[in-house]
Amino acid sequence: MTVTVEKARTAEKPPTRHANRAGRPHAAWALPGVLFFTFFAVVPMALALYLSFTTWDGLGDPRPVGLDNWKKLLDDPRMTQSLGLTVVLTVASWAFQTVIALLLGVWAAGRQRNRAILSAIFFVPFLLSSTAISILFYALLDPNFGIIQRDTLGSQSGAFLAIVFVGGWQFIPFHTLIYQGGARQIPEVLYQAAAIDGAGRYRQFFSITLPQLRHTITTSTVLMVVGSLTYFETVLILTKGGPGTDTAILPYLMYEAGFKTYDFGYASAIASFLVLAATGLSIVLVRLTGFGAMRSTREGM
């Protein structure tokens, strides 16, 4: 969505001096929304940062402890493991979801009736909540009473792949939709030109479709990355971070630190780290994918 906005921003005309005040409300109209969001999102975020410098068990009052929690964060082997797991999970989810969603999306952009029908069916998993989907696979994978009576969730690779698969099963429909929308916006004149040059279907895919979809890929990637950083119910329901600590990704580790061991100070340090990571990653992704360059080209028009 970042992309949507940037696109819109760059398209805006410079404000005209003579423009009258028609439909120009006072900025105070924005105040209720700003206050509401500040109170429930910005203030808590600042509070999380504050709590990360305290020790607090949830019952008494938070006590300042300086950098203790942050030092612990750097030393904690569980944190290192968790960070690694989170990165691997994010990359694996991204690869799995992007490849399938992109191909399906481009395919579904076609106008054939069978494609429309299949697209409608492909969308169905997204209608279930993530909790429902996690429970569905938890039940199907029960080692003794499920459909696949194996030790899927009890082995490291099994549990990890299950989380990647379940996340993909839920979110691929959504990303397919984004790619479908993106593919349909590619100007057909490009394909006509390519066809005249004798380019085949696969050549067209790699030389036209993929480059033309790069903004869509950015959008979808940002959504996937931020999304998989926050997989939580899937892990809680499927594996509880196990076997052992093999699927305890950052959000789960934070939940455990806060709401299982009641070390809210340490949990807040993990949370603050999560915010920094998510923000940093989004910025890096938008930069890396050459978004800034596109912007300046278009501004020259």
Add this chain to the structure above:
Amino acid sequence: MSHDTLPRPTRTLQPDGGPAKASPGRRRHWTRRANPVAGLGAFVWLVIVLVPIYAMLSASLTGADKALTGNPLKPPTDPTLDNYNTVLGNGFGHLLSNTAIVAVAVVGIVLTLSVPLAYVAVRTRDRWSNAAFRLFLVGVAIPAQAVVVPLYLLIAKLDLYDTLLAVILPTAAFAMPVSVLVLVGTLRDVSEDLYEAMALDGASPLRVLFQLTIPLAKGGISTVVIYSALQAWNGFLFPLIFTQSDEPRVLTLGLFNYVSQFGVNIPALLASVVLSGIPIFAVYLVARRALVGGLMGVGGK
């Protein structure tokens, strides 16, 4: 010529129909051609989507006393609706109505606060409205997980712990950034001339909002409605941490509790998952185009 400099046609995207203005005679050639490899891939994905759904439906119709066979494709021998009765007799209706209340309230709050905000951000464009807009631009990257500890502190201090408001207010706040961005994107497309025409009539900003902006922003608004309803529908972490008793329990948390309540009664557990999907599946059947079109808006057109 580089495609970067190609003017992008601004078309309203139809969920299914592609560019609304495409004349039937000039369809793109490439979308029409059959693609057997892609068709095979799509079929494989269809199997991946349908097998878990089928296994779920079939298991939910199996008697609780019968062990599942381990063959997901085998239809149940003695289909029964007992499992559904079990679920419905365990407070399912109450969970559903709570989720409905949360969804309606979240959508209401988000619309009430975001529309004026986006309107100001697009029309007023002074220092303050720009600052407000940037707040939400940055806010997109805040993961809800990261603030759950301090939010718990706030909720407890406000005496909202274990109430539906404790779920509604933070959920609404975290649905706002994307909603504001989507709305800003839509409102920027409203032409300046229309505003000037309204101004000539001497219309107040409020009248302009209701008579011009909102009617012309229907696409964005429906995206926001769907997006925020989906957040409410999917929300798990806030209800998990901020509520505890039966009265304010929402559907996702109820499903989670069924896991320990029904235990290895896999058929009943799966029946609850099926039931949780029915309401939104009904919406999907009735209003697929609106739903899919709205969601496309989240990804950016």
Add this chain to the structure above:
Amino acid sequence: MESSRGLSTGNAGEAGDAGSSGNPGNSTGDGRSFSRRWFLGAGSASLLTAGLGTGLTACGSGGGAGGDGKTITAFVYGDDAVKVQQAGVDRFNKSAAAKKAGGTVKLTEVPGSDYSPKLRTAMGSPSAPDVFFNWGGGSIKPYEEAGKLVDLTEIIEGDPVLKDGFLPSVLAAGDLGGRHYGIPMRGMQPVILFYNKAVFAEHKLQPPTTWDQLLDNNTKLKKAKITPFALGGTDVWPDLMWLEYLVDRVGGPEVFKRIQDGDAEGWGDPAILRAAELVKELIDDGAFGSKFTSVSYVNGGAPAVFARGKAAMHLMGSWEYSTQLGKFPDFAKKNLGWAAFPTVEGGTGDVRNVVGNPTNYWSINARTKNKDLAVGFLKDCASKAYAQALIDNGDVPTTSNAAALLSSSPNPEYAKFQYDMVQQAPAFTLSWDQALGDGLGTKMHTEIGKLFAGQSSPSEFVTACKGLK
């Protein structure tokens, strides 16, 4: 152990009384009403009419320690046994004692798998319960330190009903620093080695009394393609039971006592390493089958595996009997056998030593608006009617009158076994996680989970535990 009993089932009243309970009145008259009004004004007054706002708030459980004292709430661990507490509440609400104290008790059933975190978050909020279920000892220590508990010592001393109503050892087992903070409210919960009589008969086995016999049994069972032991590894606390008994049998109760008293070096005792090695041998030998890390006790997986004869034995708290009675009544009545945990050759622990939970307790929130009502409610736990209800549920109460009631149990033989086991035990070691409290207990769970999942070796386990703080 996290679970007081196994399954959390039967949500009495879940479907009913939505929104009709609660306590809309509490938004006025105290300091918090200001902040709420301010916050609604700033945030959402534009949408939420006053009516809607109040209505939604009233949907919550309201009341609690912030209430008016007419209704007090009691949090209880949600499982099969809740019906005993529910009956107790119903009886008490109609009693003269309740009328005298001018109020009633409302029971809130918290799903078992989540009880501790839910209690903790509620206790940190204004809608905290007035009375709450706990495991005594370490499990209530943070509340005591935060001044959130009513010290019941004087009250118990001054009231013959309470003073003489319970077995003194059980009353004392939940103490903190020699002071009483809880009243026993459920049955005794020693950990017992259960076995499937039909499977044992078929393969001509005897319940093992020594570790070698146990290993010998395992070999025979595995040959017959039967998993020797059911184990709910996802929950981790069932894993813990194995370590608790093995450490006791190898090195005696003093080993854990030292750790419980705060000496983390106690983890370095050779008995801990030996116990971890024995566990590792069992796992590698397939004694728990190959899938136990994804089997849960709480969702009924492990009990079902055991009841259906896929596994021959199950080391579990005494509540296993009522769990099986609820899920597999035929099995519970005909084929469920029980025995003490075997001795380990060369170990110093007495075979009569017991591990587990002495019982569960009710404690009172120091902020309750109606302490008399709460104390009155707790006194009901010493009544004969309450003890009888526990007996009828298959439990063995910890009241002084329990011995006389045992014969009326649905399974007198089992009740007697349990009662004697606890009575004759030279030492009763409290479940390690409960003794250490939630903070340390959870971290210990993590290390135990890694040991059982094969992610750490016995010596790595010992090193990691020494570093817990």
